[in-house]
Structure formats: structure tokens, C-alpha cells
Amino acid sequence: MTASPAREIGVGLVSVGWMGQLHSRAYTRLPHVYPELGLRPRLVRAADTAEAGRAYATDVLGYEGATADYREVLADPDVDVVSICAPNFLHAEVGIAAARAGKHFWIEKPVGRGAHETAAIRDAAIAAGVATTIGFNYRQPPAIRKARQLIAEGALGRITNVRGRFFGGFSSDPQSPRAWRFVRETSGSGVLGDLMGHLVDLVHFLLGPIGSVTATTGTFITERPGLPGSPDAGRMLPVENDDYANMLLRFDDSAFAAGALGTLDASWIAVGPQAEYAIEIFGTEGSLRWDFERLNELEVAIRRPGESVGYARLMADASFPEFSRFQPGPGTSMGYDDLKVIEARGFLLAATGSASGTSTIHDALASAQVLTAAEESAASGLWVATPVVEGHTAHVR
Ligand SMILES: NC(=O)c1ccc[n+]([C@@H]2O[C@H](COP(=O)([O-])OP(=O)(O)OC[C@H]3O[C@@H](n4cnc5c(N)ncnc54)[C@H](O)[C@@H]3O)[C@@H](O)[C@H]2O)c1
CATH class of the missing domain: 3.40.50.720 (NAD(P)-binding Rossmann-like Domain)
Incomplete structure (x- = not known):
């Protein structure tokens, strides 16, 4: 045949x-x-x-x-x-x-x-x-898909709080040129739209829609040299957007983690972390944590009466969604490029009329609304509500 x-x-x-x-x-x-x-x-x-x-x-x-x-x-x-x-x-x-x-x-x-x-x-x-x-x-790593399964199955009990930090070092050198990322007209917000946008979507994917936030933002490297080869080469120019942002959050009542609280922060000027995109989720029965710098590992702690408790390090294996597409067994690592192959699959399934399971423009709007609320909060110092977007694929009950 x-x-x-x-x-x-x-x-x-x-x-x-x-x-x-x-x-x-x-x-x-x-x-x-x-x-x-x-x-x-x-x-x-x-x-x-x-x-x-x-x-x-x-x-x-x-x-x-x-x-x-x-x-x-x-x-x-x-x-x-x-x-x-x-x-x-x-x-x-x-x-x-x-x-x-x-x-x-x-x-x-x-x-x-x-x-x-x-x-x-x-x-x-x-x-x-x-x-x-x-x-x-960051929705695509097998360890993140596994984490979502564990959360949905109730392995962590009732979710109490999430702590996320997306810390990159890629803009930590004050001499790195003022590329389009540092200009409000060409980029919009800085690390808030960039790394925090990923983190907010990851929180939505794992735990559900964020309902309200309060946030602060800061700019610590306030000028950078003009791009080599441009008319501004050799001149110092102002950085127009944030390089650090944080927020406290409450989940919407529709969220899987309704009632839980959280704290998120993001920086692209951190010295030390390179791509420390990490999330920790705590529940009444257990906790889990993941860090992009160790893409293929998921740490899980489950409380069992009468037993001492601590994190167990699970290496991604065939029981983790998508892993065996890329590697034959645990310990042989997947990489960043592989995440985009998974995403491409979802895209082409959606484009050819099949259910895809990927994020959509509705999820982009959901993330953007949280970031815009965070900017408003950073200006006013107040909590700002973030209306739930119709059509999102966040984790709901
Ligand atoms: N998903 C992720 O993890 C991730 C990582 C990095 C960047 N991004 C996003 O991807 C986008 C691109 O980032 P990048 O790092 O690839 O940027 P980049 O600076 O590497 O590349 C930008 C390209 O755009 C081209 N360009 C500029 N003006 C153009 C025009 N008018 N028409 C066509 N091309 C034009 C430039 O010549 C350059 O080749 C950004 O929105 C960024 O936030 C996402």
C-alpha cells in the first residue's frame, strides 16, 4: 500500500x-x-x-x-x-x-x-x-504539558499561589546598542510586553485567567549607544521603556486556580540568569517547579502523610506529552527549536481546519489585557481588573 x-x-x-x-x-x-x-x-x-x-x-x-x-x-x-x-x-x-x-x-x-x-x-x-x-x-515543553496534566488531575490539591520569574541577561550589558526593542514607537512596552507577556500566557495556560493585578515597572539602564552603522552610532540615546516589571495577581473566578494568588516578575537586564524562565506552583497537597534553563526537567513534591516531603526531579520521558516525538528516552534533551516544531504543527492543524490545541489571537488579547492593566496599575498604584477574553484557551474548571 x-x-x-x-x-x-x-x-x-x-x-x-x-x-x-x-x-x-x-x-x-x-x-x-x-x-x-x-x-x-x-x-x-x-x-x-x-x-x-x-x-x-x-x-x-x-x-x-x-x-x-x-x-x-x-x-x-x-x-x-x-x-x-x-x-x-x-x-x-x-x-x-x-x-x-x-x-x-x-x-x-x-x-x-x-x-x-x-x-x-x-x-x-x-x-x-x-x-x-x-x-x-513556553506552552510547548513536554514538562509544562505534564505539569498542566498534574494540576488538572488535582495532584497538587487546591492551588494556593504561583510564583514566576522570567529573568533574561540578554540586555544586561549597558553597551549593547539601542535596538528597536528599547524604543516605545517600535516596541511598545519593554520587558513587560516581551518576557512578562510569555509568563502571563504560561500562567493562563497552567492555571487560568488572571482577574486583577497590581504592578510596578522600572528602567535601570536609561541610555544605550546608537546602532552601529546608523546615523546615531557613537551617541548615547534614551531607553524609552521598562527593563524590569513585577506584578501581584488574583485569578478570575472562572480560573482553574480561582481563589489563588500570585507574584510574577520579569527582567531582561539580570546579570547571572541567561534565560531563567521559571515558574513555581503551590497547592495544598503538593508543589511543582520548572525552569527553561532545564527544559527537560520537572520538579514535583507531593505531601504524603507520615512521609518526609521534598522535590523529586522527573526527567522528561515518553510519559510526557510530545517528548517521544523528538527523543527516544529520558536524559537525551529536547531543545528550544523543538518547541517551535510543536507550535508549527498546531498552526498548520488550525490552518487546515482541525482542532489544534495551540494558543490563538484570543490568548494574545488575554495576555495583552493583563499587561495593559499592569501598565495602568504601575502608573496609578492601584489594582486593575482584567476582563476575561471570549474564546481564550486558558485553564478553566
Ligand atoms: N517567541 C519567542 O520566544 C521570541 C523570541 C525572540 C523574539 N520574539 C519576537 O519575534 C519578533 C521578531 O524578533 P527577532 O528577535 O526575530 O527580531 P530580529 O531583530 O532578529 O529580526 C527582525 C527582522 O525584521 C526585519 N525587518 C525590519 N523591518 C522590516 C520590514 N518593514 N519588513 C520586513 N522585515 C523587516 C529586519 O531586517 C530583521 O531581519 C518580535 O516581535 C519579538 O518580540 C519572540
């Missing part, structure tokens, strides 16, 4: 930076990791204003063509789906244009510069009936 031929899906890409390259590698690996999907991504056309990005797209990634104008990608009839990996300031423009062109899109976070822009993209996607997936890749 011969297998039926795989269905070809034409892929367009907007921006060939770190994320654009990663999305492309994920599409290429998808049929190797999930052959039964019967989908074969074809890398059709990529857009980047930088010549080097276009050359990389065609010569290395294997796109059939490249252009400086993303509108040519959206107008190409051979393009069925689009990865939007542009800097944040282009997300609304490109996302809305993609929806209007009838292209399903996988878009990086933060989807908009705040809740207002994210809602506009959501509205365009709904009006056009296109499928969406968000680059919330």
Missing part, C-alpha cells in the same frame, strides 16, 4: 531575523517529526527590508523567492499561511493585512503594542475567518 501524497501548504514569511529563521526551520522539520499529519510546507516567499535577510531566505532556508515588500508575500496566490516575525511595531499592520488577504497567520509575541492594537488584529482575524497561532512557545 502506498501512502497518500502529503498536502502542500504554501508558506510566506515576514522578516528573516531570529524568529523568522526559527519558524522556517520548524516548517522544514514538521514532516519529519509528524509524518502522519500529511502536510508538506513549501517555503514560497519571504520578505525582509535587509538584503542579507532576503539572501538568507533564498540561499539558506530555501524560499523560492524573496522581496523587500511584505505585501508581495500576502498577495502571492501560492502562499496559504504566513509567519509574521517582524519587529513589534509592524505586527498590527501586517497582521491585519494578512487577515484581509485571507491568509492564516502564526504571529510572534507581543502581538500588538498593548491591548488596543491586539484587539484590532483579533477583530480582523475574526472578520476574515482565518486561523491564528501565537509564538507563546
Whole structure:
């Protein structure tokens, strides 16, 4: 018996930076990791204003063509789906244009510069009936999927509190140039929209919608040198957004963890942690914790009467969702790129009309609303309520 031929899906890409390259590698690996999907991504056309990005797209990634104008990608009839990996300031423009062109899109976070822009993209996607997936890749590690299972099964008892810290060191050098991330017009908020946005989505995925927050933000590296090769090279320029943010939270009554409390903080100027994206969840019967720097491990402590209690370190194995797709046994590690292959699968399932289990534009809006509430709270010093977004995939009872 011969297998039926795989269905070809034409892929367009907007921006060939770190994320654009990663999305492309994920599409290429998808049929190797999930052959039964019967989908074969074809890398059709990529857009980047930088010549080097276009050359990389065609010569290395294997796109059939490249252009400086993303509108040519959206107008190409051979393009069925689009990865939007542009800097944040282009997300609304490109996302809305993609929806209007009838292209399903996988878009990086933060989807908009705040809740207002994210809602506009959501509205365009709904009006056009296109499928969406968000680059919330910290939903994908097998250890996180396992953690969600344990929480749902009640292994931790009633959830009492969550503590999350997403601490990166990638902007800790004050001499690293003032790239688009540090400018309000091109980025929106700083680490709040970036790492805190991931953390908020992870909390939603594991424990349910956040109902209200109070937050503070700070900027500690207040100026950075202009980009080499730009007219501002050699000059110090102001950093216009936050490099540290924290919040206290209460869950919405609909959340799996209704009644629980939490504290989250995020920094991209931490010296020491490199990508210490860590979450700890506490319940009346047990606790668990995970750290992206140790992607393949989940620590779990369960209270058993008469026994001493402590964390057991579980290595991801075939009992962890998706792990055996990538590695044959525990101790052989999965990596960051693999998370995007899992995400690509969800995206193409959604784009071809199947249930996907990935985050959607509704989840992006849910995260953005919490971040916008946090900005309001940081300005006012007050608690701010965050209305629950219809259509979200957060963990509810
Ligand atoms: N999911 C994650 O973990 C994760 C990690 C890093 C970045 N991101 C997000 O991905 C997005 C891209 O970040 P990155 O690190 O890949 O950025 P990057 O700086 O590496 O690349 C940006 C690219 O955009 C191109 N570009 C600029 N203007 C353009 C235009 N008008 N049209 C087409 N291309 C244009 C640049 O030439 C560059 O190649 C951001 O929204 C960022 O927040 C997500």
C-alpha cells in the first residue's frame, strides 16, 4: 500500500531575523517529526527590508523567492499561511493585512503594542475567518504539558499561589546598542510586553485567567549607544521603556486556580540568569517547579502523610506529552527549536481546519489585557481588573 501524497501548504514569511529563521526551520522539520499529519510546507516567499535577510531566505532556508515588500508575500496566490516575525511595531499592520488577504497567520509575541492594537488584529482575524497561532512557545515543553496534566488531575490539591520569574541577561550589558526593542514607537512596552507577556500566557495556560493585578515597572539602564552603522552610532540615546516589571495577581473566578494568588516578575537586564524562565506552583497537597534553563526537567513534591516531603526531579520521558516525538528516552534533551516544531504543527492543524490545541489571537488579547492593566496599575498604584477574553484557551474548571 502506498501512502497518500502529503498536502502542500504554501508558506510566506515576514522578516528573516531570529524568529523568522526559527519558524522556517520548524516548517522544514514538521514532516519529519509528524509524518502522519500529511502536510508538506513549501517555503514560497519571504520578505525582509535587509538584503542579507532576503539572501538568507533564498540561499539558506530555501524560499523560492524573496522581496523587500511584505505585501508581495500576502498577495502571492501560492502562499496559504504566513509567519509574521517582524519587529513589534509592524505586527498590527501586517497582521491585519494578512487577515484581509485571507491568509492564516502564526504571529510572534507581543502581538500588538498593548491591548488596543491586539484587539484590532483579533477583530480582523475574526472578520476574515482565518486561523491564528501565537509564538507563546513556553506552552510547548513536554514538562509544562505534564505539569498542566498534574494540576488538572488535582495532584497538587487546591492551588494556593504561583510564583514566576522570567529573568533574561540578554540586555544586561549597558553597551549593547539601542535596538528597536528599547524604543516605545517600535516596541511598545519593554520587558513587560516581551518576557512578562510569555509568563502571563504560561500562567493562563497552567492555571487560568488572571482577574486583577497590581504592578510596578522600572528602567535601570536609561541610555544605550546608537546602532552601529546608523546615523546615531557613537551617541548615547534614551531607553524609552521598562527593563524590569513585577506584578501581584488574583485569578478570575472562572480560573482553574480561582481563589489563588500570585507574584510574577520579569527582567531582561539580570546579570547571572541567561534565560531563567521559571515558574513555581503551590497547592495544598503538593508543589511543582520548572525552569527553561532545564527544559527537560520537572520538579514535583507531593505531601504524603507520615512521609518526609521534598522535590523529586522527573526527567522528561515518553510519559510526557510530545517528548517521544523528538527523543527516544529520558536524559537525551529536547531543545528550544523543538518547541517551535510543536507550535508549527498546531498552526498548520488550525490552518487546515482541525482542532489544534495551540494558543490563538484570543490568548494574545488575554495576555495583552493583563499587561495593559499592569501598565495602568504601575502608573496609578492601584489594582486593575482584567476582563476575561471570549474564546481564550486558558485553564478553566
Ligand atoms: N517567541 C519567542 O520566544 C521570541 C523570541 C525572540 C523574539 N520574539 C519576537 O519575534 C519578533 C521578531 O524578533 P527577532 O528577535 O526575530 O527580531 P530580529 O531583530 O532578529 O529580526 C527582525 C527582522 O525584521 C526585519 N525587518 C525590519 N523591518 C522590516 C520590514 N518593514 N519588513 C520586513 N522585515 C523587516 C529586519 O531586517 C530583521 O531581519 C518580535 O516581535 C519579538 O518580540 C519572540
